Amino acid sequence: MSIFVDENTKVVYQGLTGSQGRYYGMLNRDYGTQVVAGTNPKKAGTDVEGVPIFATVADAVEATGANVSCVFIPAAGVRSAVLEAAEGGVELIVVITEGVPMHDEAYFYNKLKSDYPGVRLLGPNCPGLISPGKANIGITAGHIAKEGGPVGIVSRSGTLTYQALYELKQKDIGCTTCVGIGGDPVPGTSFIDCLAAFEQDPETEAVMMIGEIGGSAEEEAAEFIAANVTKPVVAYIAGLTAPPGKKMGHAGAIVSGGKGTAQAKMDALADANVRIGQSPSEAGDIMAEVVATL
Structure with a gap:
């Protein structure tokens, strides 16, 4: 599905x-x-x-x-x-x-x-979403997505949405749906919304989550995963090398008071038993290991 x-x-x-x-x-x-x-x-x-x-x-x-x-x-x-x-x-x-x-x-x-x-x-300011082989709405290149599941993808970053799809396709792993939620301060759909939907989808057996510095969405997602998600989740958080105190990227990438850093997000997700990749490619490798065990 x-x-x-x-x-x-x-x-x-x-x-x-x-x-x-x-x-x-x-x-x-x-x-x-x-x-x-x-x-x-x-x-x-x-x-x-x-x-x-x-x-x-x-x-x-x-x-x-x-x-x-x-x-x-x-x-x-x-x-x-x-x-x-x-x-x-x-x-x-x-x-x-x-x-x-x-x-x-x-x-x-x-x-x-x-x-x-x-x-x-x-959205706003998102690449849209694609259910490979079924519907593509927005600006994602359809040819980089392999249909047939079993992985659902949710990403704040537009560019990394595309890379996540392509990393999986290179490993012959299909995707049920890939949702680019965008990184603006007031996103209409959140990580939690997508995680809940993937949890309920019988054909989605694992989830790849792409986050980035700024805000608290990833930490909130970690709490939700720990309490509600039974499927394996693999994540990558962009911005680990961002200079402290410097605003990076778009409006949602604001770090304040030590919160919203890549490391804080990675720590919260790790505490929720999410496996973390240090790069998009490593996240793809980890997902391939997960899919092999499904």
């Missing part, structure tokens, strides 16, 4: 008429994803390479049965786009856009929680 998306997922692209939305939307369609609609109120009634354009997400959902939205519009418009998608009736909103103001992220994150509790948000 897979988590969050599969071969039955139907996607509406908010921003399909833009250059980046069109490029990745068509790549996703070529992969086999059901890209059924796009939105642009000024271009409703037209199409992008055969994909119909609607004025609103609600119109697209009504006409096509779309249940997922992928947001590929400039940062200033993301707040309105997310709320439009939720009001339009989709179950999952994937926001690829980076540079979304933190206050906007906090607003629509809490708005969804209070008014649309059945709608999942992924």
